[in-house]
Amino acid sequence: MISKAGRLTSHGWMAAVFVFLYLPIVALIVFSFNASPMVTNWGGFSLRWYAALMDDREIIDGFKLSLRIAFSTGCSSVVLGTLAALTLHRFKRFPGRTLFAGMVNSPLVMPEVIIGLSLLLMLVSLQRLLGFPERGFSTIWLGHTLLGMAYATVVVLSRLQEMSPSLEEAAQDLGALPLQVFFLVTLPMISQAIASAWLLTFTLSLDDVVISAFLNGPGSTTMPITIFSRARLGLSPSVNTVATLTVVVVSIGVLAASVFMSRAEKKRALEMAAAYRKTD
């Protein structure tokens, strides 16, 4: 039914968008191997900026801190996000549901300067009142968790919605307690969604500049803050090397995760089919 011209337009359009999406990433990688300190003037292949990165204390310390924050954010966001997704999916009526849904979804689009500023002003007021918390690791973690929870909720909720309720009902009918149903039936079924939510919130936290800039304290400069301040000043070879390493690690991670998940999915589908055959 689709004409030849139609197919040409469709392929051409999609190809153009993919070039648009990937060109900057390719350029970052290519020029990270540039020998010249002038980032965009090609001066031959070299690994000197990678060697320089090894001695860049600012970046390395920032990276360690960012990793710790991102790891904690992934865990806390997934727990809160799963609870929020269960709430939205299971309990259609409770006082404050509209407010609840609004508060879960708003951080997805709320400009980060507003999230950062409002959290900071509250924390400062709290600090004046109680003497804590000090700004640093924990306050950045709190801010990232607010954002991460919203994303985790969306991911887990979409999985809950496509899940058939019959398995949980069966477990309940067979006498499983609510907690047993959750840990033995629901949790295994949403475990993949939880894993991808964890990865997503981990990367979001690892990438965040604005919330961290508001909530950081002395001695808690994350890697994105360092990169942002360097990028603001101009082009810097160190930023290219960090970018390349990130892209490589993320691509491998995402590819491995998706292969692993699609295998697990197939295995589960086979098991389900086998289970249904036995009941026939």
Added chain:
Amino acid sequence: MATATLSVTSIHTKLIGAWGRNVVIAIPMVFLLAVFLLPFLVVFKISLSEMDTVFFKDVFSLRDDVVVMTLKFGNYFSLTQDSLYINAYLSSIKIAAITTLVCLGIAYPFAYFMARSPADRRPALLMLVMLPFWTSFLLRVYAWKMLLADNGVFNNAALAMGLIAEPVKMMNTPFSLVLGMVYTYVPFMILPLYANLVKMDLRLLEAALDLGATPWQAFWRITVPLSKSGIIAGSMLVFIPCVGEFVIPELLGGPETLMIGHVLWDEFFSNNDWPMAASVAVVMVGLIIIPLAFFNKYQAESTGGRP
């Protein structure tokens, strides 16, 4: 005996069920109230307070054993008086609107073609759209700086090929800013549109064609109206964060593209005027509250809440 045990278990189950339900709701609810809603109230309060030498004064003070409330609307007054703020708000809305339209123009055909491509190819295409999203957004914005600079990759290549005699100024212009914004936000437009278009019942189109509609008519009168909710969701996902965007204008924008996120940042970090920064934030929330309500309504519908 057996029935007695059973009823005890079921009462037990019900009790745990009710208790468990409340705990499941309460944990995220309390977190959001404390970390999302309360901070907004604090910002609102501080926006009405006065700046002391190093710190803002509390709105409430104790004078002669009486709690006195001092409200200062001066911050809001200066927002309406100073053209700096008004221009920043207007240009933020303008840039966010242009970005949204360009994203829609790129993403709609893309999502449409993706949704109509063979089913076995769609997961790979989806993954290709998502992959850049997983790599650092900050670094990808920086990459455009590298490509567009006066001595950047594009200018160098064009000079070497003799296409231009001298570098074309692209960086720090409205062009580079909108390009960077579109680049960052276009996946947020593609995903809801794709999710919507892929679910569409193609028999409706066949019916329209059978009844004599041209493909264009069928597209405009069936496909587009049916994808309305995807268009709204995508547009809100792009427009709202763009209004308050800070990092992209900071890296790719220029003197002509002052945006409100930058003004807020400056009031806070450079001028240390926290009440003023809070007022700027309150007005910004006021600007995005209507699109935000639209977005929340769409999300509530897609998450199966009662309207």
